[in-house]
Amino acid sequence: MSEINLKEVLDYVQEHIPITVHLGAAIPRYDGSSLTVTAPLAENLNHRQSAFGGSLSAIAILSGWALLFVKLRELGIRSRLVIQKTEFDFLAPVTDDFESLSRLPTEQKYDRFIKMLTTKGRARLVVESEVTCDGQLCGTHKGTFVAVLLTDH
Template sequence: MADLEALAERVRAAIPLTRHLAFRYTGFDGDTLTLTAPLAPNHNDKGTFFAGSQVALLTLAGWSCTTLIAEAVIAGTDRPDRAVDVVAVDGAQQYRLPLEADITVTASPAPDQRDRFAERLSRRGKATLKVHARATNPAGDTVCEYQGLYLARLAD
């Protein structure tokens, strides 16, 4: 099981903006990552969840999901001590509804992506992963959808 609190601390130390989002990882089942964030520090002038905060959280969820999967792949190789560096390559989001409450974001690899990603990362030392993320309100309605492409590469 991934140490989500350690990952959150790593993220907050490396990316100062994330400290202001007040996000919290709530789960990772080996495939899907879930995080939450409150409305209070992320609202806009209309009292709804700021679009910039939403896309930051969706991008972060995709990066985090890719990082956790890549680290699990590397842990199963003959060099489990190698560090993995993940970067966002591309992303697009669509806002569906205004959000007047806290947000929940789930992110997971696109269908049929994980095995190819694991094989290429193990063999080549780098691989891309398409990730789908969805932001929902407390009722479970989709407020924003996101698709991102992430590159993972092994550090020397």
Template sequence: MNRDSRHLESVLHRDIPLTREMGIKVLDWHDQQLRLYLPLDANINHKSTMFGGSLYCGAVLAGWGWLHLRLREEGIEDGHIVIQEGQISYPLPVTIDATAICQAPSAAVWKKFLAMYKRYGRARLTLHTRVVNAGSEDAAVTFTGQFVLHR
């Protein structure tokens, strides 16, 4: 785990206590991709699969964490990140530990987002997260979230 990963995990566990109870860990932050670990045991439902609410939280947190780390790389630490809207789909059950993965938007989208924030003190960014069962690349969950950064 690199320094950025440790920083984000500390922020999540301190500022969003639910993340501790869910057992969320930051696996890595590399090449503008964030990967979070979601353990089945702490998030299991009555069907012995991962609870949909936990999957939603994990997907939102992957997007929130991605934006937090990316802004930190840009030297922007004066803003507040909130989720404004989210759309989720659960095509496959999560039957074992899982990984939530958020990747970067296009460079053009990122550049426009930064310009809007610097000019107006508020900007919106759409991020995509997928959750996969451990050892698989097939998306068990797909999530699209609109995040707002404001001063």
């Protein structure tokens, strides 16, 4: 298991998912089972002076994706990781800088995901996230992510 450098993860994300630069995304926290992505309101404003719904959804997807990306990297598993399905519930307007916290599902579900990926070469996992602003829950996200094992050629 290798040590994770969040700056390197953010550099990778910004290089391979260029919209994250425009969204102002940052990855300040990872604790082994959850990961936080933050974004400033200024880069994500809509016509109502609150955060654009598409930005909120993108940051929530990114936090789930980045959590799995980091977990797979820790295990030394090379895979192609994509979002398959996304659901976002908007609960309150976001009127300041915001963050999305993604958490791994139960250990049993996560272990089954890893086992399926390493034995079958493909697996999916649902990751849930909460988008908050000033300590208030403003949205919830449920994303189904698919990982496909990469083989060296």
